[in-house]
Amino acid sequence: MAFRLTRVIGGPEPNRSTVSRATAIAEQLSQECSILLELYRKKESLTTDVLMDDGRLVSVPPTSSQLDIRDTLWCLHSALLQCRSLLERAIAREEEELGGGKKGDYETQRKMVKERLSLLLSNVGELLKAVDGAPVLSPSLEGLELNGPTILFELKLWVYRIFKEVDYWTKTTITTLQGLPSVMAKEHTRTARVRSTRSTRR
Amino acid sequence: MPRSSSSPKSKSLCCRVWLTCALLGLSAAHTLAKDVLGVPQQVSLSANMVAQQLSISWLGGAATTFDLMILRTELNETVFYETVSVTMNQVSGLHQWNWTSLDPLECTSLSIKVRSRDGQVTSEWSNTQIFQGNDLPSNENFQLYPQERIMPVGSNATFCCIVKEGQLFRSIQYGSRITTTTRLSRRSYATTVVNQGPSSSWGTNVVCFDSLKEPQGTVVFVGYPPLLSDFVCETYDLTSALCQWNEARDTKLYGKRGTRFTLNKRDCPKGRQQQRQKKCSVAQWEGNWTLIAENPLGQYIITDSAELSHRVHPVAPVNVSAVIHAWNATVLWQWTYSSYSSLALVCQVELSCHGSKTNYTVSGEGLQSVVLSDLYPYEDYSVQIRCGAQQNFWKWGNWSEAFTFKTNPYVPDAPDVWMWLNGDSTGQIVWKPLTQRQSHDQITGYEVTFWSTEENLQHTHIFSPDTTAAPINLTQIAPFSSDTKVIATVIAKNTEGPSQPANVVIRLTDAEPVAVSRAVYTDKGFPLFWQSNDNATCGYVVEWHNTVCTRNCPVDWIKLDAGTTDVLVESANFQPGVRYTFSLFSCTSEGRELLQHWQGYVQELVPSSSVILSTSQQGSDVLLTWGEIPLVSRRGFLLGYNIYNSSDSELKLIGNVPDKGSRSYIVTGLKEGSHKFTVKAYTSAGEDTGATSSVTVETNMDWLILEILTSLGITAFFLIIVTFICYKKRKWVKKAFYPDIPEPKLPGDWSRTQGPLDVKPSSNSIIHIVDKSDHDPSKEMLVAIPEEDEDEDGQSMEDESVDTDEPTSLRYYNQVVDERPIRPRYPDSSASSASSLDSVRTDVTYTGIQTSGSSLVFQLDPAGSSDDHQPHADLSVSCGGGGGGGGGYRPQMQPRAQNDDIILASPEPLDEPLVASAGGYKPQSSWHLDSPVEAEESGGRAPSLGSPTSVASTQFLLPDGEEHAEAKRSSATTWFTNLLSSAKP
Numbered sequence A: 001m002a003f004r005l006t007r008v009i010g011g012p013e014p015n016r017s018t019v020s021r022a023t024a025i026a027e028q029l030s031q032e033c034s035i036l037l038e039l040y041r042k043k044e045s046l047t048t049d050v051l052m053d054d055g056r057l058v059s060v061p062p063t064s065s066q067l068d069i070r071d072t073l074w075c076l077h078s079a080l081l082q083c084r085s086l087l088e089r090a091i092a093r094e095e096e097e098l099g100g101g102k103k104g105d106y107e108t109q110r111k112m113v114k115e116r117l118s119l120l121l122s123n124v125g126e127l128l129k130a131v132d133g134a135p136v137l138s139p140s141l142e143g144l145e146l147n148g149p150t151i152l153f154e155l156k157l158w159v160y161r162i163f164k165e166v167d168y169w170t171k172t173t174i175t176t177l178q179g180l181p182s183v184m185a186k187e188h189t190r191t192a193r194v195r196s197t198r199s200t201r202r
Numbered sequence B: 001m002p003r004s005s006s007s008p009k010s011k012s013l014c015c016r017v018w019l020t021c022a023l024l025g026l027s028a029a030h031t032l033a034k035d036v037l038g039v040p041q042q043v044s045l046s047a048n049m050v051a052q053q054l055s056i057s058w059l060g061g062a063a064t065t066f067d068l069m070i071l072r073t074e075l076n077e078t079v080f081y082e083t084v085s086v087t088m089n090q091v092s093g094l095h096q097w098n099w100t101s102l103d104p105l106e107c108t109s110l111s112i113k114v115r116s117r118d119g120q121v122t123s124e125w126s127n128t129q130i131f132q133g134n135d136l137p138s139n140e141n142f143q144l145y146p147q148e149r150i151m152p153v154g155s156n157a158t159f160c161c162i163v164k165e166g167q168l169f170r171s172i173q174y175g176s177r178i179t180t181t182t183r184l185s186r187r188s189y190a191t192t193v194v195n196q197g198p199s200s201s202w203g204t205n206v207v208c209f210d211s212l213k214e215p216q217g218t219v220v221f222v223g224y225p226p227l228l229s230d231f232v233c234e235t236y237d238l239t240s241a242l243c244q245w246n247e248a249r250d251t252k253l254y255g256k257r258g259t260r261f262t263l264n265k266r267d268c269p270k271g272r273q274q275q276r277q278k279k280c281s282v283a284q285w286e287g288n289w290t291l292i293a294e295n296p297l298g299q300y301i302i303t304d305s306a307e308l309s310h311r312v313h314p315v316a317p318v319n320v321s322a323v324i325h326a327w328n329a330t331v332l333w334q335w336t337y338s339s340y341s342s343l344a345l346v347c348q349v350e351l352s353c354h355g356s357k358t359n360y361t362v363s364g365e366g367l368q369s370v371v372l373s374d375l376y377p378y379e380d381y382s383v384q385i386r387c388g389a390q391q392n393f394w395k396w397g398n399w400s401e402a403f404t405f406k407t408n409p410y411v412p413d414a415p416d417v418w419m420w421l422n423g424d425s426t427g428q429i430v431w432k433p434l435t436q437r438q439s440h441d442q443i444t445g446y447e448v449t450f451w452s453t454e455e456n457l458q459h460t461h462i463f464s465p466d467t468t469a470a471p472i473n474l475t476q477i478a479p480f481s482s483d484t485k486v487i488a489t490v491i492a493k494n495t496e497g498p499s500q501p502a503n504v505v506i507r508l509t510d511a512e513p514v515a516v517s518r519a520v521y522t523d524k525g526f527p528l529f530w531q532s533n534d535n536a537t538c539g540y541v542v543e544w545h546n547t548v549c550t551r552n553c554p555v556d557w558i559k560l561d562a563g564t565t566d567v568l569v570e571s572a573n574f575q576p577g578v579r580y581t582f583s584l585f586s587c588t589s590e591g592r593e594l595l596q597h598w599q600g601y602v603q604e605l606v607p608s609s610s611v612i613l614s615t616s617q618q619g620s621d622v623l624l625t626w627g628e629i630p631l632v633s634r635r636g637f638l639l640g641y642n643i644y645n646s647s648d649s650e651l652k653l654i655g656n657v658p659d660k661g662s663r664s665y666i667v668t669g670l671k672e673g674s675h676k677f678t679v680k681a682y683t684s685a686g687e688d689t690g691a692t693s694s695v696t697v698e699t700n701m702d703w704l705i706l707e708i709l710t711s712l713g714i715t716a717f718f719l720i721i722v723t724f725i726c727y728k729k730r731k732w733v734k735k736a737f738y739p740d741i742p743e744p745k746l747p748g749d750w751s752r753t754q755g756p757l758d759v760k761p762s763s764n765s766i767i768h769i770v771d772k773s774d775h776d777p778s779k780e781m782l783v784a785i786p787e788e789d790e791d792e793d794g795q796s797m798e799d800e801s802v803d804t805d806e807p808t809s810l811r812y813y814n815q816v817v818d819e820r821p822i823r824p825r826y827p828d829s830s831a832s833s834a835s836s837l838d839s840v841r842t843d844v845t846y847t848g849i850q851t852s853g854s855s856l857v858f859q860l861d862p863a864g865s866s867d868d869h870q871p872h873a874d875l876s877v878s879c880g881g882g883g884g885g886g887g888g889y890r891p892q893m894q895p896r897a898q899n900d901d902i903i904l905a906s907p908e909p910l911d912e913p914l915v916a917s918a919g920g921y922k923p924q925s926s927w928h929l930d931s932p933v934e935a936e937e938s939g940g941r942a943p944s945l946g947s948p949t950s951v952a953s954t955q956f957l958l959p960d961g962e963e964h965a966e967a968k969r970s971s972a973t974t975w976f977t978n979l980l981s982s983a984k985p
Helices: A016-045 A067-096 A105-132 A152-201 B008-036 B340-341 B700-730 B730-737 B795-800 B830-839 B872-876 B912-917 B932-937 B959-968 B970-980
Strands: B040-050 B052-059 B065-072 B078-083 B095-100 B110-116 B129-131 B143-145 B150-152 B157-162 B168-173 B188-193 B204-210 B215-223 B228-234 B241-247 B260-263 B277-284 B288-294 B298-305 B320-322 B329-334 B344-353 B356-365 B369-372 B380-389 B403-406 B415-420 B426-431 B443-452 B457-463 B470-473 B487-493 B501-508 B516-518 B526-529 B540-546 B556-560 B568-569 B579-588 B590-603 B613-618 B621-626 B640-645 B652-658 B664-667 B673-683 B692-695
Touching: A016 A105, A016 A152, A067 A152, A067 B168, A105 B487, A152 B204, A152 B215, B040 B129, B052 B110, B052 B426, B052 B568, B065 B095, B078 B344, B095 B613, B129 B215, B143 B215, B157 B168, B157 B204, B168 B188, B228 B298, B228 B652, B241 B288, B320 B380, B320 B403, B329 B380, B329 B640, B356 B369, B369 B380, B380 B621, B415 B487, B415 B501, B415 B540, B426 B487, B426 B501, B426 B640, B457 B970, B470 B487, B501 B590, B526 B579, B526 B590, B556 B568, B613 B673, B613 B692, B621 B673, B621 B692, B640 B664, B652 B664, B700 B730
Parallel strands: B150 B215, B516 B590
Antiparallel strands: B040 B052, B052 B095, B065 B078, B065 B110, B110 B129, B143 B157, B157 B188, B168 B204, B204 B215, B228 B241, B241 B277, B260 B288, B288 B298, B320 B329, B329 B369, B344 B356, B344 B380, B380 B403, B415 B426, B426 B470, B443 B457, B443 B487, B487 B501, B526 B568, B540 B556, B540 B579, B579 B590, B613 B621, B621 B664, B640 B652, B640 B673, B673 B692
16 A cells, blocks of 8 residues: 555644654664663663663553544654653753763763654654644643652662653654554545545435 | 698588688678679660761769670670770760761661679679661661762772561672672671772662562762862962862762862862863962862862962963064064053064974063064964063963964075086076075066177076076077187066076086096985085086986086085985986086086886897807896996896806996806796896896707718728728739639630620510420529629518519629629639530629638539438538528529429519528538539539539638628728729739
8 A cells, every 4th residue: 555644634644754754763763762771771780680660651641543643643742752851850860960970972872862852752743733733732741750769879760761761652653653654544544434424414 | 741630520610611701701892892883874875877876875873994785686696895995974974985887777776785894893784775777677668778878999888788578688789799798687688898999970889689679779989088289379460369270189079979179268160070170260369378179088178378479370462463574574462461561571482484483582571562583575474472470480371372474575586597518509507496485476487698708699588487497509699619608697587576697607618528436325315525626616516417318407406615525415306226427516707617427326226127138059058148228227236147047947046247348148068958048137236037038059060060071071081091002002902812813724625715694684584594404304494683782681682673674684793793794714613614505505604702611512402302412511601591491502592492393484583481591692601612523522412513504703702700791791892892803904
């Protein structure tokens, strides 16, 4: 089936190049996240035993196949936005508690991930705007634990969890964006069927 | 020995009383002591958790010495048990003692009790006070202590882990290392790390794992207390103070744990922590400064004091500018602070031009300008200035920003002119292109003027700026003779005008050739030396060029002052492997005069090409000749040539020819066959690749032919001499070798003239012999033998027998047959003669020289073919062929033919077996009887004489022993025999 983005009723639709660009950025960010996580594990001499996954920090409504494109993109955008907030806070806390030393590869990679995440967020925002047809409303960050722990060791684990969270949502973004064309095709078919039914009733 | 005696009963009673008294006394004393050493009361504890210090206080009465016991409550393990001296606080009346624990106090509960001591007397233990740890069942959390501790490098640290209630302890990890642990209580485990190294800026993680694998961790920072050096304060603006210092070592503590500085009790702003050099300023010069550096591990104090005038560090000049001329410039600048106007300054001015720097030092109060002289026109310069206090100099200020400027243009310098003469009346005037420093601006062109002093005519030519040579033809300028001179003048021009003229005098002189010396290159150039020349009024010129060049050469030169006697010639254009010719000229008002020549190489190389080699054979020798290597290819002074035999795979040096003009070499003693020779010229750098030539050595045919001819000539000459001698001495020879045989005296008349009988066979060469004798049919016919000598192999006979076209005389020869008719000098036996005449009317005469023991015999077997009838004499001289073969000449003998009536009618020659069986023609061995007497003695068997044919034979009769040699005589012998025969009278 040829990839063809169609307009959703009542609003504009994302074009193909925007989706591709966003996917490429997400893939790049995913690679950079992997490097960042590796650098972090190395600098902290922490094993995977220590760095166990301890649940999600980002909370969004559960995604399902029943969600339409708009809702899917909105959830994605919301998650990435929370990730960026958490990442900014993690960097700030880390600098506050542990900064002042010589800057190295880790700091450079951390900065790169932060900037790439902002770029991805912007691109997903464009997609959402294209689907929704209205300016993107920033989801509320209320309830998001941005301060982090006060104990230094726990702070380190928290920072790592945030990096993992960014990595997780980046991968989710890649999956979502790659599956976006098929979802749009289904919606197009459904919309056409509804139109056909309505016209028959008339 | 006398003994006192007493009753046992009384003794026992006495002892019992004494023991009782003693016990009572001790009991009373002990009761008294207890009353004096009161039991410590109101024992209380207070803890400093960070310092891991426990403060124990109690009311202890008058005692000053106490026993302290500290136990881990759960396991009842003694941690501390010592006697300590504690004085009573006079205000509170309490005794207090501090105990520092190795373990964090949170690790487990501790039980503490105290008792008073006075010497060996102690009181009862006080009530046990328990310091509760965090491992109480009420605190179920998973914990690790201490939390976020900052420790000095090299210290020991104990970490304890309290596992969650109900969980099992697994391990404690320090950094990436699993440590060994000890158990402090039911839930508490501890590990001690000794001599800790510095941690990273993120600290060292200490993590504890329980059975749930949920980690509990802490971060420890290990670093150094501050250490400073080079603390000094100075002023830039003559008012404030700026103090600087260096951190002598990295404390490894950063950020909020980093070092804080206070200068004269004022906080210094945090600069970049990674910079080792720190600075802090104070608004007013205070004269004394105290710097305190402090971090969690300690502090460092350093001080400095000085007067302001001794610590003036001027700022860099600003707004640098210049007033520019062609040969000088005035550089101007300004000061940031007006207070500098009254400050005595010393300044350095650094002038840069094309990478070279020149420093000027000037001084003055409030200095703001400097004049730079000795500049070059139209040149780019860059200038920087820095200053210091002239009085109580402290240090140089910072350099100003570099200011660049270009001096004004000026007329160019006179060019450096020289000339090249080709030997005829042509040549060229050459000059060196002016450098920027000489041209003073862009050169617009050159003007060359030739002026003949005799003709007083000027020829002026204009050349473009990139020209460096002007061709001259002196015949076009003036009728040139040896004493005529032409002055060439070269002027360079730029936008500012013409340069001063540069002259060179041209004068054709028949210069005598001067010897060429060799110049040896050193690391710095070619050192040349010469004798001083009085004629060199205006100095010398050393000129050099590539020796290969002969006309209009690109020449280089250097002009030297008069009185100079040596020079070191160096040039960036010198190349290895190129021969340069250096010429020394003296400069006079009348022109130049050649004084000396040198030739040399910067570096000799192996020749770039090989000789052209040719070879030629001279008998068994080979002459190698080769040509001269062109000068351009020699690339060094040729030392000689090495000659190699390269016939094999390896080069074999066979000779060396020094380079003294000879370019040939003779290789001797060569064997026949192909040879390859390689000639390699060599210089001091080595051999060239070599030229190879092949030659095939062959036998010299001319010489061989000459030798043969010489041998033949000598042989012919010898034969002529022998022949001549024989001819002259023929009588002697005849007498010696061919004596007259006395004629036999026969009864009867045998004087009938006998002549030679030529038997002419029929046209088909068949002799038909008809036997007319009735009584002896066995007397055979005459067998036709081909006209040939009796070669033993019979082959030639067979061949010759075919030729029967012409009717030929049938002749029998022994060795040599005289063509002439044989005189019937020796009549055979009467029987034979008679029978011959009777039978066929043919007279065949056998003439020969026979040995005395031999006789001419015709063996005819009357019976025809029986072996039994063969004569015995025949057997005696037979040479092979068996008894039946017979070796003698038996013309009439049939080869054992059974048929008695044999008629040789066949035109075919005798077959080989037939001849062979006949035994060939051997008259010497078969002819025995010379007389009928002897014939009769032979048993009446004188068949030859009974033959119907008589044969005349001529032969030498030689001894039997020479029989075989006789048969091999050459034609020369035949000729000799004929000669002798012809010599018969």
